Amino acid sequence: MERRSFVQGAGLAGVLAAGIAPAVVQAQASLRWRLASSFPKSLDTIYGAAEVFAKKVGEMSGGKFQISVHSAGELMPAFGVVDGVQNATVEAAHTVPYYFFGKDPTFAIGAAIPFGLNSRQMSAWMYEGNGLKLMREFYANYNIINFPGGNTGAQMGGWFRKEVKTLADVKGLKFRIGGFAGKVIERLGGVPQNIPGGEIYQSLEKGTIDAAEWVGPYDDEKLGFAKVAPFYAYPGWWEGGPQVDLFINRKAYDGLSAEYKAIVEAASSHAHVDMQAKYDARNPAALKRLVAGGAKLFRFPKDMMDAAFKESMALYSELSASNPAWKKVYEDYAVFRRDQNLWFRFTEAGFDDFMQQQKL
Template identity: 55%
Template sequence: MKRRNFLAAAGAGLAAGAVAKPAIAQSNPEIRWRLTSGFPKSLDTIYGAADFFAKYVSEATDGKFVVQPFAAGEIVGTFQAADAVQSGTVEMAHTASYYYVGKDPTFAAGAALPFTLNARQQNAWMYHGGGVDLVNEFMAKHGIHALPGGNTGTQMGGWFRKEIKSVQDLQGLKMRIAGVAGQVMAKMGVIPQQVAGGDIYPSLERGTIDAAEWIGPYDDEKLGFQKVAPYYYYPGWWEGGLTLHFYFNKAKWEELPKNYKAIAEAACMAANLDMLAKYDARNPSALRRLVGAGAQLRPFPQDVMEASYKATNEVYDEISSKNADFKKALDSIRAFRNEEYLWFQVGEYSFDTFMIRARSRG
């Protein structure tokens, strides 16, 4: 081979190699992100979703895509997570969207609205009822891309320092409660308070608040609420199935390679399933321990439930009359809920009712 031809062939080979390597590098770049959680590390189930996500994406990309989670307060506080994602202070957050109803009540529609969907129905609406798309149509206005990343199941009605026998007992009660539910409670005479999870116990202990809802037995036991508020009420009608979300800075999300997006979506879905399974597995024994330690388990009186339902629909009408985004989301959720309960009363309810009665008979 003539020297000129050899050099040309070698040059072509080098050029081909130079093209191939960047193509691979571009599809699997090294990415380092930070994630701020809305929760303390002590709550391993709800905070744990952030660790779960980070481990999943790292292992699926051979350590190329690394997300470092931070607990609430390490970078920003619980109620500043959305702002941190919007501004680009962090690339991601794991949070409950209803923390940001002060920005717009529509945020709550992606998390939980009173008297709407339970956990399975919430997932069905999100994944197969248009929920994810509807949520992101709204979130795009705030520079966020959001994906479901956990569910607590139906929550408890919270811890009260005094017994609630009727609606009248709610008058003037200072209660830690988040989202649209706070507006509903206000209609019934409660003074709603926004308190981060880690600050609830000292607030109850000092009497700064008279009652608090958090999640359910497993987390509530960890936080020790039974020591400072003996009456434990159910159900948490405001959260039939709270969906937590992973927030992504929208610009950063759109920069991700297609395969990284697919991995992140799969990680979010897996974290969503894992959290609900953990709560369902851990709540029963925690409830036994709480009652054994002296917690006074109580159902909300029927008049409280009826008054709450009435007040909820009044709040929905008020918000919907002046917020088109909220109305659009609520209309979708209500239509989906009505269809779901057509099926659930036939299948789930009849089966669960029989099994609960059978269990009580031994």
């Protein structure tokens, strides 16, 4: 069979199996992209996922497709990356979609919404449900195609100067909280603040804010929050499984060869798994160190949790009535969430509940 005909007919998987992929890759043009991150380099888990992605793209392309990764503020502000990709200032970005709920609340569903999916459920909705299809239809309005690029797993509830003992303690609380969840905090009487990760410590230290959440023990320890706000809350009910995305300019992506598109897809899924593996492996030891250093753990009170759930569901109903894009995506998401919780109730939750009571 003629080599060109074989390659066209077999696709990437076929040529890999046949052992001729190196020649195919070498036939591709050299390419260099820039990727803008919303995170500081000091956070080697969440920022590092973009580097994992870029490294894998380089390896899989034999060094011909190079992506340089730039931390928040290097090319553009942390919250300017969607505009950067949309306007083709950069070819790609690595960010959390809910940062951009101000453009449209639908962005938040692509990351995490209060009392939403956990990380496994989110990946299932994206890859096997309608998640990727629906979110890509929405992101097309911004000249963007997205690829899952990480998940932190369920997050902690943040650092507080004073323990929250009742719902009343939320009134007037100036709370740095990421993205869409601030709308619920506001409905509870709090004052949400949307501040980039690299600026949170200074705001807490100066008393500009009363509390702040980021991700979990490993990152929070690096950021030093325990030094200025010793009370550490759980669970982060607004982030049961927040997905971090790779946003790619649609024209830049469409200009890639089929092989390079396959490489981007494979490298992003690798980074997606790698990020949560690192958080799950590193958070336990970090939590032990924080508690040994004086951090005081507390669980959010039930009246606060109940009120937050009620307000979240009311908010989603209001958005469905006023925002067609939200309604289309959320209706599918909600059905998927219902079925996932039914399944997890009998499997994951039952198993985890038993195991966590054992003294191993």
